[in-house]
Amino acid sequence: MKKSILKILLVAALVFASALPMMGCKEEENGRFRPDAILAFASLGSRTYLLDLNNQIWVRDSNNYYNRVKEEVKFSLIVGGFSHILAIDIHGNLWGWGQNDKGQLGLGKSTERISYPIQIMSGTHFSTADTRSDVSFAIDTYGTLWAFGGGGKYGNLGNGTFNENVYIPINISKGNQFSQVNAGDTHNAAIDVYGYLWTWGRATSGELGDPSLIEITPFPETITITLRGIPGKIIEDTKFSRVSVGFQYTLAIDVEGNLWGFGGNFAGQLGRHPNSPRDLRIPINIIENNQFLDVFAGSWESFAIDTNGYLWRWGGQTRIPDGTWSGTLVWQYRPIKVSDEVRFTSFTRRGDGIDIEGNIWRVVPIGDSWYIRR
Numbered sequence: 313m314k315k316s317i318l319k320i321l322l323v324a325a326l327v328f329a330s331a332l333p334m335m336g337c338k339e340e341e342n343g344r345f346r347p348d349a350i351l352a353f354a355s356l357g358s359r360t361y362l363l364d365l366n367n368q369i370w371v372r373d374s375n376n377y378y379n380r381v382k383e384e385v386k387f388s389l390i391v392g393g394f395s396h397i398l399a400i401d402i403h404g405n406l407w408g409w410g411q412n413d414k415g416q417l418g419l420g421k422s423t424e425r426i427s428y429p430i431q432i433m434s435g436t437h438f439s440t441a442d443t444r445s446d447v448s449f450a451i452d453t454y455g456t457l458w459a460f461g462g463g464g465k466y467g468n469l470g471n472g473t474f475n476e477n478v479y480i481p482i483n484i485s486k487g488n489q490f491s492q493v494n495a496g497d498t499h500n501a502a503i504d505v506y507g508y509l510w511t512w513g514r515a516t517s518g519e520l521g522d523p524s525l526i527e528i529t530p531f532p533e534t535i536t537i538t539l540r541g542i543p544g545k546i547i548e549d550t551k552f553s554r555v556s557v558g559f560q561y562t563l564a565i566d567v568e569g570n571l572w573g574f575g576g577n578f579a580g581q582l583g584r585h586p587n588s589p590r591d592l593r594i595p596i597n598i599i600e601n602n603q604f605l606d607v608f609a610g611s612w613e614s615f616a617i618d619t620n621g622y623l624w625r626w627g628g629q630t631r632i633p634d635g636t637w638s639g640t641l642v643w644q645y646r647p648i649k650v651s652d653e654v655r656f657t658s659f660t661r662r663g664d665g666i667d668i669e670g671n672i673w674r675v676v677p678i679g680d681s682w683y684i685r686r
Contacts, residue, residue, distance in 0.1 A: 346370070346378040349670025352658060354392030356410055363390045365670060367402055369429075382407070382429045393443035393461075393495075398450070399429065404437030406450055414446045415479035416461035433458070433481055444495035444557075450481070455489025455505055457543075458482065466498045466514040467541030474541065484543065496557035502543060507551030507567055510543040517560040518593030519575030521546040547595060558609030558661065563616070564595075569603025571616055572596065579612035580645025581627035599624065599647050610661035615675070616647075621655030623665060624648065625675055650675055 347364035354361050358374040367386035370378045385407075389400040396410030396417055407429040408417040415421070418432045432450075441450035446462030447469060458481040459469040467474050470484040490510075493502040499513030499520060515525040520540055550572075554565040561575030561582060573582040574595040580586050583598040599616070604624075608615040612628040626647040654673065659665035663675045 346372075350666050350672055351670070352390050352666070353660075353664075353672065354390050354397055356392055356395070356397050361390055361392070361397060363387055363399075369399065385429070389440065391442050393448065394445045396443065396446075396448070398432075398441045398443050398448060400438050400441060400450075404439065404453060405434070406432040406436070406438045406441060408432050408448075411446075414462035414477045416443065416446045416448050418448065418460040418479070418481045421479045440492060442493050442495045444500075445497050447495050447500070449493040449495055449500065449502075451490050451493055451502075455485070455491065456483055457485045457488075457490045457493060457502060459484045464498065464513075467539050468496075468498065468500060468513050470500065470512045470541070470543050472541040474539070486542065488543075492555065494555050494557050497559060499557055499560075499562070501555045501557050501562055501564070503552050503555055504545075507553070508545050509547055509550075509552045509555060509564060510545050511562065512540045512543045514560070515540060517576035517578075517591045519557070519560050519562050520544070521562060521574045521593075521595055523593045554604075554606050556607050556609040556661070558614065559611040561609060563598070563607045563609045563614060565604050565607050565616075569605070569619060571598045571602070571604045571607060573598045573614075579627050579629065580643045581609070581612055581614045583614075583626050583645060583647050585645050586643060598626075606658065608659045608661050610663070613661075613663065614647075615659050615661075615663070615665075617656050617659060618649075621657070621668060622652065623650045623654070623656050623659065623675070625650050 347362050347370045349365045350362050351365060352363045360372045362370045368383060369381040369387050369390060371381050372378050386402045387399050388402050391398050393416060396408060399407045409426045409429050411425055412419050413423045437453045438450050439453050448461045450458045460478045460481040463469050463473055463476040465475050469478055471482055489505045490502045491505050502510045511520040551567045552564050553567050556563050558581060563573045565571055572595045574592055577584055577592050578586055578590055582592050603619045604616045605619055606617045614627045616624045624647050626645055628644055629641050630644055655668050656665045657668055665673050667673060
């Protein structure tokens, strides 16, 4: 009798163990599996990489098939640049794959494209990372900010050089400790462990939040731009919790939940009409009497998640039907709440977001307003 019970328990354990790899997945009609709920995602070419609630990374190819990536490793973060991906596992190890022609994977002067996750700076543990275009940043568990990749002509890497690629990660902290970093195309931002905001790179439209970097001489008007090749602290009387950089502008949330913006406003991405004025070099409160948890700056569009989980959007243009074939092109500079029904946990600069149940949504225009669809 005891042997029979033990046999039944053993068979049940084997069945449960065999089912573990597929827990948290959905089986499709073709018999293949896909992730059930998503924490984060990043794109690389025609492929989309998704991080599920079980800390597994999946890849979705152009045929809409899903496969696990490095399934023996559990991940906690994934971010994507123009041609590469960075990820951090639950033990703090940093991984990367994709192009390394400019050092964006920190693997030295190797131009070989890496098609699978490979560890970066083995032996160092990281808390967060971010990437945009060909630059990469990572913060280790001691708060040290590391940079590698394409230098660009604006001092993007924060090491004081211009037009020089960095193929091996370098420390750009200058003795400071950081908790968050956000990478941009021509400028970048970070928040230190005390909540102070730092920026570096291009300052053409005031996107670094430091008016002293721009000197304007009238009659005839000339503008002299000083590039900031190393991180510089700004707005020292305010502490921040989140920051996101877009194309020539910056958005940030202070510790009280207020949403601030500065830099280029050429498409209303700072919540003001593009003509009044075009550039805002002094930080402004974008949406008053509301508190926010996170913010996401794109090229022309801006997004924010309030403390209730609702999504707000502003910036860019849309066409309103007016009886003609083309319609009327209008600026969408006033912040609007996109939905009162779906609550979000995260969003991306390109208009995709994840709700509290792990579903992916996209914001699309309709007339003079916006709505979300799965």
